[in-house]
Amino acid sequence: MDLFIAGFGVIGQGVVEVIQQKGEMLSKAFGQRLRVVGVCDSSSYETSKRGLDPSTLIRRKLSEGKVGTKPFDGDAERMLGSVDYDTLIEVTPTNIQNGEPGVANMLTALNRGKHVVTSNKGPLALRFKELSRAAEKNGVQLRFEATVGGATPIINLSRELLRGEKILSIRGILNGTCNFILNRMKEEGLPFAQALREAQDMGIAERDPSYDIDGVDSACKAAILANAIFHLDRTYSDVKRTGIRGVTEEAVSLASEEKKVIRLIGEISSKRLEVAPRLVPIGHPLSIGGTRNIVQIHTDLAGEITVAGRGAGKFETASAILSDLVALLKDNQK
Numbered sequence: 506m507d508l509f510i511a512g513f514g515v516i517g518q519g520v521v522e523v524i525q526q527k528g529e530m531l532s533k534a535f536g537q538r539l540r541v542v543g544v545c546d547s548s549s550y551e552t553s554k555r556g557l558d559p560s561t562l563i564r565r566k567l568s569e570g571k572v573g574t575k576p577f578d579g580d581a582e583r584m585l586g587s588v589d590y591d592t593l594i595e596v597t598p599t600n601i602q603n604g605e606p607g608v609a610n611m612l613t614a615l616n617r618g619k620h621v622v623t624s625n626k627g628p629l630a631l632r633f634k635e636l637s638r639a640a641e642k643n644g645v646q647l648r649f650e651a652t653v654g655g656a657t658p659i660i661n662l663s664r665e666l667l668r669g670e671k672i673l674s675i676r677g678i679l680n681g682t683c684n685f686i687l688n689r690m691k692e693e694g695l696p697f698a699q700a701l702r703e704a705q706d707m708g709i710a711e712r713d714p715s716y717d718i719d720g721v722d723s724a725c726k727a728a729i730l731a732n733a734i735f736h737l738d739r740t741y742s743d744v745k746r747t748g749i750r751g752v753t754e755e756a757v758s759l760a761s762e763e764k765k766v767i768r769l770i771g772e773i774s775s776k777r778l779e780v781a782p783r784l785v786p787i788g789h790p791l792s793i794g795g796t797r798n799i800v801q802i803h804t805d806l807a808g809e810i811t812v813a814g815r816g817a818g819k820f821e822t823a824s825a826i827l828s829d830l831v832a833l834l835k836d837n838q839k
């Protein structure tokens with residue numbers, strides 16, 4: 506299966522490393538090789554019908570700051586048409602204003618009959634229906650396990666393994682940064698601002714942390730789950746959202762007296778779409794500390810299924826992308 510990778514930052518590089526590492530095993534298992542025939546970053550691109558060498562791409566990106574030898578002039582449609590491929594791996598930055606450049610890249614690929622695998626939340630939290638329709642119309646797949654919790658395989662589990670079940674609701678911690686901050690407030694009695702500073706110093710929170718702490722990231726993920734699993738047509742702004750800025754030391758300590766913790770919980774069902782701080786009893790699976798993500802899927806037959814794992818990171822996210830690629834390889838075998 507020939508791949509074009511749009512975006513060569515942390516995740517794009519993680520994906521080529523994983524393809525290099527697992528290539529042999531995958532070709533034995535599926536009788537098909539994963540071959541990178543195109544790659545781009547914000548200013549350059551490289552293509553080769555015979556396949557690009559992953560080590561050369563990474564070396565060039567690290568030494569020259571560019572993945573390709575050809576300048577990328579911003580005409581993504583032309584660049585994505587310059588080589589034939591089967592699947593676009595779309596790993597450009599998440600943009601929650603208009604979803605670009607992800608939306609245009611994905612639509613270009615889907616409308617040319619190419620599968621799309623992505624970790625980019627913006628397009629799916631804003632234009633889910635349009636993208637899904639384009640995939641359906643062109644008889645290809647749009648797969649996005651990596652958009653919600655890097656190493657917490659919630660989407661494929663719900664849509665594939667639990668396909669015979671009725672999923673009643675999903676609740677969970679969808680943002681590791683908020684969880685780290687809330688946990689530090691409880692464990693060390695820190696005020697919010699100090700716990701946030703600590704998270705920023707450790708590289709867990711961005712210098713502009715609003716995307717995480719105001720619940721936008723969690724709301725994007727909640728909207729994606731609502732669309733993918735409950736077949737709704739929602740954008741992230743349809744999610745009722747309260748972040749964690751207003752969580753005080755006093756509230757955390759009062760909760761603690763009642764043997765509870767405060768956690769930023771996303772709640773998704775056909776009737777409810779909300780992200781807000783909630784009281785969770787200590788010992789309950791959702792009282793988890795650290796930066797992990799955790800999700801509980803409530804179904805009619807299985808009852809409660811809990812999935813926990815690292816929500817972000819180079820290889821954790823590449824793992825989710827790989828799971829989507831494996832699903833495509835499996836389908837190709839049929």
Ligand SMILES: NC(=O)c1ccc[n+]([C@@H]2O[C@H](COP(=O)([O-])OP(=O)(O)OC[C@H]3O[C@@H](n4cnc5c(N)ncnc54)[C@H](OP(=O)(O)O)[C@@H]3O)[C@@H](O)[C@H]2O)c1
Nearest residue numbers: 512513514515516546547596597598599606624625817818
């Ligand atoms: N990092 C994580 O742990 C994680 C987890 C889950 C999901 N995600 C999502 O995965 C995506 C990639 O994340 P990342 O951490 O790899 O981001 P990143 O390190 O910032 O990399 C983004 C890449 O996209 C390139 N790019 C920017 N604008 C572009 C354009 N117009 N056309 C083509 N390429 C363009 C950048 O080019 P330059 O290199 O030239 O700047 C860079 O190579 C994001 O949507 C993110 O939200 C990330």
